[in-house]
Amino acid sequence: MILLGTNTSPYVRKVRLVMLEKHIAHDYLVDPPREPGSQVARVNPLGRIPALILDNETCVFDSPVIAEYADALNDTPILIPRNDALARMRVKRWEALADGIMDSAVVVRTERMRDAEHQLADNIDRNNEAISRALVFASDQLGRNEWCEGSAITLADLALASALIYLDLRQPERDWRSAHPNLAKWFSRISERNSMHTVLAE
Template sequence: MPMKLIGATASPYVRKVRVVLAEKKLDYQFVPENVWADDNRVADSNPLGKVPCLVMEGGEAVFDSRVIVEYLDTLSPVGQLIPAQGRARAAVKTWEALADGVVDAAVLARLEAVWAQRKDSERSQAWIERQLGKIDAGLQSMGQGLGDKPFCSGNALSLSDIAVGCALGWLEFRFPQIAWRGEYPNLGRLLDKLMLRPSFAATRPD
């Protein structure tokens, strides 16, 4: 029985895990779940009711995308995505934290704007603007950090690029009004290059 990944195809956090699974050539079963549906079963495996959630062969669950991808990188020697130690490891994990932070802010802004259980009079435009400011700052930092390098960390694909690519892809999916490609063409080139990889092409959010 292969590992099971519980998640939603639209989630950038789930996509990050799916890309890592593909790049590591690991076998798994994808179990789609909508965490907003009243009858979802996510809490059976993750008491927080969040995805992604990785259920291993013995039934033990691992959750939070950062924990999952770190675990997955140890399962196969194919294409190491996270350096084992030192400053190189810290650099990759910092890139991941930056990219995930952009997604976190984007998710909060979207929920404030569209969550059906909140009345329009209860929505805070100031809160939305605060989150959009974090997105702008994160994009600026990613653009400066990438510069003219082929990848975010070193000269080969790493978790840095996967996290950044998933963040950028989700912004294009949910926030097409943010014209980040015009301001940071290097990030656009990186995403376009990543989309040529089967792992990214097969996990485009929908």
């Protein structure tokens, strides 16, 4: 299978982490959707990445669907709890929280790319405030735990890590490590994993 993406997309990075953690063989093809010759719109009607093309040419999108599909391919490890409805909900909620941070950070970035006179300050503020609230929620939920959910790595950790990497990339002025030392500690521990080394080097 082939994963289409770019190295700056946080949604792609989340999916990459899932595939790497589960050792799912795939080709990763950098294919910015807006560049001439991109095959993204041909395979994903939404024209977005990540898009995962299966060997039978089925295209899987968007990132939560890819993550769920990939997780169902093997049990090593199980990243989305299978039988415990509450634990499963919490992992998916972590993913929604992390994706929401990414969504808001993308909005802020898009606004900031406009000429100063065309930037919507309200839109920037509203989305930055949402990110701040989401980080408080994440910090409270994590507490002193080693993992976001349960006693092992899950999709929750990979999604949150992707969101934080994206904040470091696009909002380096946001000092989330000082504001939330427990997130900082958790992040530096998870950053030691091979999967994280791989995506951080991309």
